[in-house]
Amino acid sequence: MRTGLISTAGLKSMPCEVKPRFVVLYGSQKGQAESLAEGVAEVAEEHGLVAELSCLSQNEKYNLEKENAPVVFIVSTTGDGEPPDNALQFVKRIKKKTLSTDHYKHLRYALLALGDTNYANFCNCGKTIERRLQELGAKQFYATGYADDGVGLEVVVDPWLEGLWKAIKGALSNMDSDRTGYLKAEADDSPKEAPDSTIPDVQLNLLSITDHQSCESIRESVETVSKFATAASSLASATPTAVSDLRPAFPAGSPGLAPQSRGTASVSTSAPETQAGDAGVPHVALAASLTHSLPPLSESSLNVPALPSPYLDVSLQEVDTVEQIIGPLNKETLHEVPISRAVKMTRGDSVKMALLLELDISAHPMMTYHPGDSFDVLCPNRAAEVEDMLHRLGLHDRRNHQVHISLRKDTKKKGAQVPSYISHNISLLYLLTWCLEIRSVPKKAFLRALVEHTGDGVQRRRLQELCSKQGAADYNLYVRDPSLSIMELLTAFPSCSPPLSLLIEHLPKLQPRPYSAASSCLRYPGKLHFVFNIVEFPASPGRPAGRRGLCTGWLFDLINPVLVFPEKAESSSSPALPKIHVSLRPNSSFRPPSDLSAPFIMVGPGTGVAPFIGFLQQREMERKENPEAIFGETWLFFGCRHRDRDYLFREELEGFVSSGTLSQLKVSFSRDDQEEASTSAAVRPRYVQHNLLLNSQRITDILLKQNGYFYVCGDAKNMAKDVNDTLMQMIQTELELDQLDAMKRLAALREEKRYLQDIWG
Ligand code: FAD
Numbered sequence: 001m002r003t004g005l006i007s008t009a010g011l012k013s014m015p016c017e018v019k020p021r022f023v024v025l026y027g028s029q030k031g032q033a034e035s036l037a038e039g040v041a042e043v044a045e046e047h048g049l050v051a052e053l054s055c056l057s058q059n060e061k062y063n064l065e066k067e068n069a070p071v072v073f074i075v076s077t078t079g080d081g082e083p084p085d086n087a088l089q090f091v092k093r094i095k096k097k098t099l100s101t102d103h104y105k106h107l108r109y110a111l112l113a114l115g116d117t118n119y120a121n122f123c124n125c126g127k128t129i130e131r132r133l134q135e136l137g138a139k140q141f142y143a144t145g146y147a148d149d150g151v152g153l154e155v156v157v158d159p160w161l162e163g164l165w166k167a168i169k170g171a172l173s174n175m176d177s178d179r180t181g182y183l184k185a186e187a188d189d190s191p192k193e194a195p196d197s198t199i200p201d202v203q204l205n206l207l208s209i210t211d212h213q214s215c216e217s218i219r220e221s222v223e224t225v226s227k228f229a230t231a232a233s234s235l236a237s238a239t240p241t242a243v244s245d246l247r248p249a250f251p252a253g254s255p256g257l258a259p260q261s262r263g264t265a266s267v268s269t270s271a272p273e274t275q276a277g278d279a280g281v282p283h284v285a286l287a288a289s290l291t292h293s294l295p296p297l298s299e300s301s302l303n304v305p306a307l308p309s310p311y312l313d314v315s316l317q318e319v320d321t322v323e324q325i326i327g328p329l330n331k332e333t334l335h336e337v338p339i340s341r342a343v344k345m346t347r348g349d350s351v352k353m354a355l356l357l358e359l360d361i362s363a364h365p366m367m368t369y370h371p372g373d374s375f376d377v378l379c380p381n382r383a384a385e386v387e388d389m390l391h392r393l394g395l396h397d398r399r400n401h402q403v404h405i406s407l408r409k410d411t412k413k414k415g416a417q418v419p420s421y422i423s424h425n426i427s428l429l430y431l432l433t434w435c436l437e438i439r440s441v442p443k444k445a446f447l448r449a450l451v452e453h454t455g456d457g458v459q460r461r462r463l464q465e466l467c468s469k470q471g472a473a474d475y476n477l478y479v480r481d482p483s484l485s486i487m488e489l490l491t492a493f494p495s496c497s498p499p500l501s502l503l504i505e506h507l508p509k510l511q512p513r514p515y516s517a518a519s520s521c522l523r524y525p526g527k528l529h530f531v532f533n534i535v536e537f538p539a540s541p542g543r544p545a546g547r548r549g550l551c552t553g554w555l556f557d558l559i560n561p562v563l564v565f566p567e568k569a570e571s572s573s574s575p576a577l578p579k580i581h582v583s584l585r586p587n588s589s590f591r592p593p594s595d596l597s598a599p600f601i602m603v604g605p606g607t608g609v610a611p612f613i614g615f616l617q618q619r620e621m622e623r624k625e626n627p628e629a630i631f632g633e634t635w636l637f638f639g640c641r642h643r644d645r646d647y648l649f650r651e652e653l654e655g656f657v658s659s660g661t662l663s664q665l666k667v668s669f670s671r672d673d674q675e676e677a678s679t680s681a682a683v684r685p686r687y688v689q690h691n692l693l694l695n696s697q698r699i700t701d702i703l704l705k706q707n708g709y710f711y712v713c714g715d716a717k718n719m720a721k722d723v724n725d726t727l728m729q730m731i732q733t734e735l736e737l738d739q740l741d742a743m744k745r746l747a748a749l750r751e752e753k754r755y756l757q758d759i760w761g
Contacts, residue, residue: 020069020172021050023062027075027087027125028055031508032149033114035308035445036157037074040164041414042309047165053415057086059093067107070141070171072164073129076114080716080757081121083128091125094132105137108171112160116149119716119761123147141174142167152472154444290478290492290542293465302468305448311416313408314501316401316428327581328378328434329423334581335364337528342559345531350645352533354607356518357559359582362526367582369517369528371614372590372758376512378581379551381439385487386432392490393500399429405504421509428500436507439485439550444475446486446506453502456495463493482540492542513551514585516713516758518610520617531610531648555580590758592618593709599632599702600709603723605639605668605688606648608714611758612636613649615711620661633702635664635695637688641671666691688719689726699727700734704745709754716759727755 022044026037037053044051054061056075064071078084083091111133113126123146130144145160147153288294328334341358361367369375390396403426405418422435432438442450447467454460465471466479478484486507490496519529534556535549548556558578592615593600602612616634623631638653640646647667656662668685685691692699702708712723724746732742749755 019045019048019050020169021052022070022072022168022172023067024051024053024072024074025056025062026053026073027057027084027090029076029078029084029086030440030511032153032443033074033076033084033112035443036112036114036161037072038414039306039445040072040074040161042412043306044414047169049165049168051414055086056090059090064104064107068175070168070175071107071109072168073109073111073126074114075111075126075129077116077121077123077125080759081119081124083125087125087129091128091132094129094136099136101135101137103136104133107133107138108141108175109133109138110140110142110144110164110167110171112145112147112157114147114149114153114157118150119720119759121757141171152476154469154472158469288474290484290489291459291462293462293471293474297465297471297474300470302464302470304451304464304468305445307452308445308449308505309412309416310449310501310505311408311411311413312418312501312505313406314499314504315404316395316398316500317404318398319400319402329426333583334378335361335367335583336579336581337361337364337367338579339559339562339577340527342563344563345646345648347645351641352536352606352646353556354531354533354646354648355556355559355563356529356531357555358519358524359528359530359580360526361528367528367584368521369584369586371517371520371592371618372587372611374514374516374585374587374611374758375528375530376514376583376585377551377555378512378583379554380433381436381510381550382554383433385438385485386429389432389438389487390428392487393503394497395428395500400427402426403428403431405501419504419509422504431504435510436503437510438487438503438507439483440508441480441483442486442489443506446502447475447479447489449502449506450489450493450496450498453498454493454496456493459493459495463496478541482543483537484540484542488542512583514760516610516614518613520614520621522621523617529613531607531613533607587758589753590711590713590756593632595632596622596626597630597632598708599634599706600711601635601637601699601702602711602713603637603688603692604711604713605637605719606646606714608712608719608759609636609638609648609653611713612711613652616653616656616661620656620659623659623661632706632708633663634661635666635699635702636662637666637668637691639668639670639688639691641669643667643669643672664695666695687722689722692723692726693730696730696734700730703749703754704731704735707754709756710749711756711758713758714760716761720757720759 024037024041026033028034028037034055041051041053052062052069056073075087076084082088111126111130113123113130115121115123115126126144126146130140134140142164145156147156147160288297292298327336337359339357340360341356343356343358345354345356346352367375387396390399403422405422407416407418419435422431426435444467447463451460451463451467454463466475479489486503490498515530515532517528518531519527521527532552532555534552536546537543537549538546547553558580562577590611602615604610604612616636619631619634622629636653638647640648647669653662653665657665666685666688668687668691670686685694699710703710710727712720714720728739728742728746731737731745732739735742735745737745746755
């Protein structure tokens with residue numbers, strides 16, 4: 001057994017102890033997989049093990065080709081079942097066809113896949129890695145966990161983590177005896193396969209939750225779990241609470257900082273008997289809310305996550321001149337382009353407002369795109385929210401100070417790093433405006449850390465509840481589902497005063513927002529169109545007034561003064577057109593078929609029609625340039641609420657039909673009472689999938705007999721799943737297959753890249 005040397009500091013038993021090692025690799029888009037991997041690495045020592053933690057993108061730090069210790073993968077899935085950005089290269093590497101089937105024969109792995117069953121391709125990245133590992137000969141030592149963010153990751157994650165340690169130890173001892181056996185066999189000069197039956201019986205304890213398993217049964221299973229939290233708690237209670245130089249000081253004796261509460265991870269206290277705040281004002285809780293709970297939760301013992309180890313030292317320095325940086329810093333990959341046109345696509349009485357923006361990319365050859373590509377828009381946090389945050393942190397008068405961030409020397413966090421996306425010499429104002437996603441929903445670990453900075457006992461207890469296992473439903477209801485931001489949370493918990501360092505440790509990087517190109521360069525040289533709905537968040541407990549989505553709200557404010565209505569579209573030549581920062585995200589597979597004679601079907605309700613406008617503009621130009629060529633049939637299934645209010649691109653689509661570019665245009669109106677003249681009330685197509693069913697035979701013919709293509713774009717949460725189910729049902733009926741065989745046909749279509757999705761939620 002290969003072992004790792006660890007520092008002897010703090011070990012009582014031996015002056016120098018050697019502990020078995022294992023490897024933890026993560027692929028993470030928004031930080032969840034990363035923080036779980038870090039959690040595993042952090043508590044490894046508690047289990048007498050040494051964890052070597054790396055991101056899958058840091059391939060200089062690990063070597064799977066030679067790895068003889070157990071490997072734990074924790075990976076999330078993003079977009080249309082894609083690997084997170086930092087796992088892309090790894091997935092590409094292991095997918096290479098040249099790798100032999102015994103390439104990873106020596107490898108023993110466990111895998112935790114994170115996903116969301118509200119989206120198609122649940123846990124696809126984890127499943128892809130697992131499939132390839134097995135094809136390349138790797139052996140699983142612990143059943144894979146498929147955690148579903150749709151019902152709460154913890155439902156699978158907690159028991160999976162609980163069983164992990166026994167499984168690693170089992171794997172270590174099996175690998176040891178394998179090696180002994182192998183050496184013995186080598187000595188006997190009779191090479192034999194290492195025994196295969198090495199998966200420990202810990203497997204029996206595991207959950208491998210399928211998409212169809214009911215939430216109830218999942219929830220029941222989690223009630224039995226507490227060991228992981230307990231193990232974690234002992235670590236946490238050993239972890240002293242770190243005090244940053246920027247932490248607002250609580251008065252001595254403040255209940256929020258009672259010594260016994262510091263660093264406590266497993267809380268076995270109920271709410272204070274009299275629910276009174278520090279000022280002695282009684283809290284009257286008539287109903288549960290973000291800030292108040294009801295029995296049984298309010299009286300329950302709580303299992304809370306381990307207190308995350310602080311790892312950053314942050315200081316602010318006054319400087320003579322502050323560089324006024326406007327816009328994001330990574331200029332190499334970004335292009336600052338003017339908006340050349342802005343059109344409102346929906347009527348005033350439409351439920352959602354859709355806008356079309358045209359960007360002038362003529363000065364940026366690197367932005368040349370193909371239909372099917374999307375591009376990122378970088379937007380800043382809202383100035384008013386940044387100001388509120390500065391006030392809330394008590395740092396408003398230091399907004400122009402330079403931020404210095406370094407690693408805490410005493411941190412216990414494994415693999416701790418200063419976030420690479422935070423540049424040197426930036427001001428505090430810039431940090432909060434361009435670097436941190438200040439609207440992101442606080443994770444439970446963040447809530448746990450906030451407890452340590454909350455003065456009022458009732459508020460502290462409520463934060464503990466919200467991050468506890470017992471309070472999972474309340475967390476979903478009051479924090480996750482309404483997308484509560486940290487600022488909204490701090491407003492609801494006025495006695496909570498976190499230091500700046502905590503925000504930097506827990507808030508993710510401000511993410512660019514991708515949009516699909518809704519034009520073709522052939523039709524509009526030097527121009528790029530995109531169309532989007534303004535996202536609206538309604539008021540909720542913790543959010544007295546509704547708010548707009550960050551990027552769509554920002555774009556709306558930018559272009560509002562120059563916005564034109566379709567009938568006046570050509571008159572928009574305002575000189576004051578704003579510029580935005582964008583970068584291209586090429587999509588190599590979501591493209592119209594390269595064979596012009598191949599038929600294809602497009603399904604894109606709402607703004608999901610965007611890439612298909614690009615497809616059809618390109619097709620129209622190709623038809624003009626190649627009048628002799630044979631072009632395959634094209635079908636578009638579009639859907640909206642009302643024919644007269646939100647039928648996007650109506651004129652252009654009808655024009656494509658008139659010119660023969662679009663063979664079939666099928667539109668469904670979900671809220672119009674007037675039904676299509678040609679259909680009976682019983683089959684009135686409300687949604688795109690109903691229209692698909694009405695044309696089932698033609699579609700399956702195109703797909704299965706004419707080698708056609710099927711594209712879906714738009715809402716991942718409902719539409720893409722419904723379309724997928726409908727397509728499976730159609731294949732099942734038309735080919736008279738059972739469900740399993742229909743699923744296989746659908747999977748084969750995906751594999752052949754003839755069933756393609758570009759979906760978002
Ligand atoms: P944010 O502030 O980021 O909020 C959006 C988030 O909040 C989402 O996670 C959503 O699930 C959630 N949310 C939305 N409404 C509510 C609510 N009422 N209550 C609680 N939560 C809510 N969008 C387009 O409109 N057109 C496109 O062509 C397009 N193409 C895309 C292509 C790709 C490859 C991807 C990944 C996404 C695409 N999107 C597109 C989505 C787009 O990137 C943004 O997510 C969207 O515009 C919202 O951004 P925002 O910053 O305004 O909202």
